[in-house]
Amino acid sequence: xxxxxxxxxxxxxxxxxxxxxxxxxxxxxxxxxxxxxxxxxxxxxxxxxxxxxxxxxxxxxxxxxxxxxxxxxxxxxxxxxxxxxxxxxxxxxxxxxxxxxxxxxxxxxxxxxxxxxxxxxxxxxxxxxxxxxxxxxxxxxxxxxxxxxxxxxxxxxxxxxxxxxxxxxxxxxxxxxxxxxxxxxxxxxxxxxxxxxxxxxxxxxxxxxxxxxxxxxxxxxxxxxxxxxxxxxxxxxxxxxxxxxxxxxxxxxxxxxxxxxxxxxxxxxxxxxxxxxxxxxxxxxxxxxxxxxxxx
Numbered sequence: 001x002x003x004x005x006x007x008x009x010x011x012x013x014x015x016x017x018x019x020x021x022x023x024x025x026x027x028x029x030x031x032x033x034x035x036x037x038x039x040x041x042x043x044x045x046x047x048x049x050x051x052x053x054x055x056x057x058x059x060x061x062x063x064x065x066x067x068x069x070x071x072x073x074x075x076x077x078x079x080x081x082x083x084x085x086x087x088x089x090x091x092x093x094x095x096x097x098x099x100x101x102x103x104x105x106x107x108x109x110x111x112x113x114x115x116x117x118x119x120x121x122x123x124x125x126x127x128x129x130x131x132x133x134x135x136x137x138x139x140x141x142x143x144x145x146x147x148x149x150x151x152x153x154x155x156x157x158x159x160x161x162x163x164x165x166x167x168x169x170x171x172x173x174x175x176x177x178x179x180x181x182x183x184x185x186x187x188x189x190x191x192x193x194x195x196x197x198x199x200x201x202x203x204x205x206x207x208x209x210x211x212x213x214x215x216x217x218x219x220x221x222x223x224x225x226x227x228x229x230x231x232x233x234x235x236x237x238x239x240x241x242x243x244x245x246x247x248x249x250x251x252x253x254x255x256x257x258x259x260x261x262x263x264x265x266x267x268x269x270x271x272x273x274x275x276x277x278x279x280x281x282x283x284x285x286x287x288x289x290x291x292x293x294x295x296x
Contacts, residue, residue, distance in 0.1 A: 061187040062152030067145055070187055071168045071177030072277060076259060079108050080115065086124060086133035093117055100165050102178065103139055109174040111167055113139030144169050147176060155184045183277075210288040213274065216246025216281040229291050234266035245271070246281045257281060267291060 079102040080092055092101060099117040104110055119138040143166040145154055154166065158181050168177040204214035204223065214223065220243055224231055231248055232239035242248050249263050249271045250256060256279065257263055263271045268289050275283040 059188055062155065063150060065151045065187055066147065067149045067151060067154060067166075067168055067179055068147040068177070070151060070183050070277070070279065071147075071179045072183070073177055074108065074175055077102065077108065077175075077178045079104055079111075081105070082112055082135055082139075084135065089115065089120065089135070093120070100180075102142065102165075102167060103135065111142055111175065112136075114142050114165060116140055142167055145179070151184050151187060154179070155181065158184070204286075207285070210290060212286045212288075214245055214284050214286055216244060216249070216284055218245045220244055220248055223286075227288065227291070229267070229269070229288065231265065231267070231269070236266070245284055245286070249273070249281055249284060 078092065078096045078098055080089060082103050082105050084092075084103075093099075101115045102108070102111055103113050103115050105112050115135060115138070119140070123138055124133065143158065143161065143163045145157075145166045145168055147168055147170065158164065158166065164181045166179050167175050168179060170176040203218035204212045204226075207213055220231060223245060231237075232242065234252075237248070237251060242251050248265075252263050252265065252271075253261075257273045257276065259273050259276045261273045263273070265271065269291055270287040270289070272285040272287070273281055273283075274285050275281075
């Protein structure tokens, strides 16, 4: 019986591994085909490849980029202590919209594992019963990687070990950042939208008069028409080279600004970086300071 059970388990394992390999090969084939189609479309249309800063995508990035180029900085990591209560953990999951959260002991430099929303929901649910709560038994192991690892190597490692998240470790063994498998794939195929991302048609929302929360990909022409302000006015602004609010902020700063940074426009408007990673700006808070009244 032992030999039969062992053979059965081996067959099941081989079948799962084959399924993993088949999925991985299909993914790679799709990526190659997508990039080939984009390149052919550019060639047929007579268009030059995009040269926007930090926005180049393709399979070459798997060899060209390292983990430090795409990792989320340590200061922006959403993590929880192993002593967190059930209610507090529910709030973190809800507020962040994340399904995987690193767990640490004392400080983030001492990670002990990862809490997965599915594991939490299956074991405890989201009810208010006062059951005893113990986070430890449901923690999953974390993957640790160096800053210098090529993202192609990490992507293969994540696929092989079935991990979707890795903590980036510096030369002293401390946590330097975090990277997900989605971050890596986006360097090849571009930004991946999901149900937690903003509606594609809603580029900005008004928080209060003369203040807007906007996506960095908001078309500059549309926002200018809405506010009746010409944001291309300024000696450091080349109107022919900027198409989005993110591109305008990049041009004004001369680099990729960091989260929390405020960029001044020559006309007096302010752009606060609300969300960004090391390679691009994602969301902005635009303060017009009465410029709309002046435009009228």
